[in-house]
Amino acid sequence: MSGAGATRVLIVEDHQVVAEGLAALINDQKDMAVVGKAVSVAESVTRTTELTPDLALIDFRLTDGTGADAAAAIRQIRPDTRLIFLTREDSDAARIAALEAGASAFIHKSRAAQEVVDAIRTVAQGGTLFTPRTIANLLNTRREVEAQLERLTPREKEVLRLMAEGIPSRDIASRLGISYTTVRTHIRSLGSKLGVHSKLEAIVKAREMALVE
Numbered sequence: 001m002s003g004a005g006a007t008r009v010l011i012v013e014d015h016q017v018v019a020e021g022l023a024a025l026i027n028d029q030k031d032m033a034v035v036g037k038a039v040s041v042a043e044s045v046t047r048t049t050e051l052t053p054d055l056a057l058i059d060f061r062l063t064d065g066t067g068a069d070a071a072a073a074i075r076q077i078r079p080d081t082r083l084i085f086l087t088r089e090d091s092d093a094a095r096i097a098a099l100e101a102g103a104s105a106f107i108h109k110s111r112a113a114q115e116v117v118d119a120i121r122t123v124a125q126g127g128t129l130f131t132p133r134t135i136a137n138l139l140n141t142r143r144e145v146e147a148q149l150e151r152l153t154p155r156e157k158e159v160l161r162l163m164a165e166g167i168p169s170r171d172i173a174s175r176l177g178i179s180y181t182t183v184r185t186h187i188r189s190l191g192s193k194l195g196v197h198s199k200l201e202a203i204v205k206a207r208e209m210a211l212v213e
Helices: 016-027 041-051 067-077 092-100 113-124 132-151 154-164 169-176 180-194 199-208
Strands: 007-012 032-038 055-058 082-087 105-108
Touching: 007 016, 007 041, 007 067, 007 113, 016 032, 016 113, 032 041, 032 113, 041 055, 041 067, 055 067, 055 113, 067 082, 067 092, 082 092, 082 113, 092 105, 092 132, 092 199, 105 113, 132 180, 154 169, 154 180, 154 199, 169 180
Parallel strands: 007 032, 007 055, 055 082, 082 105
Antiparallel strands: none
16 A cells, blocks of 8 residues: 555546546545556556556456456556456356455445445455455355356357357257257256256356356
């Protein structure tokens, strides 16, 4: 941290209007200031090297990767930089990725401005918004997902990913070079192993398993 000075914040956000709004909010506080902005993983690396921020406020979806990629890169360059994810992403997979990348908080963009400011203060002072219970629940979820993934064959993973993208069974068969009957067999197997019986369930499950964005 920067000692007696204001907390130096780097905003990693690829939507200009959002980034400008966050900058105005942060710069309006006496104990924090935005030292720079980045719109991508690559730019976050450059900015961290140049600006040595105390804290990075990171979106999860960036133009050239994820916020977790940016967070890991930032921590590699400057391990002392604290990390907060501020995103519309709302999946456990994203939270787990953020936690593993070293984040101290994961906030949905729908939260009030004051909550964002409070989170910056808490994290800048060495705190975290991840409770032990939250961390335990996320780790349990990851173990369950990994166990489910291990039960699937490579072909079943492909079928699930394509189902989640909304591709009809006959088109899946054509893409994978297998028969429609074989696709139906894989879907039945997925239903048995994962409880996936509809396109919506397939989307949810495939996102949990990080098979689709």
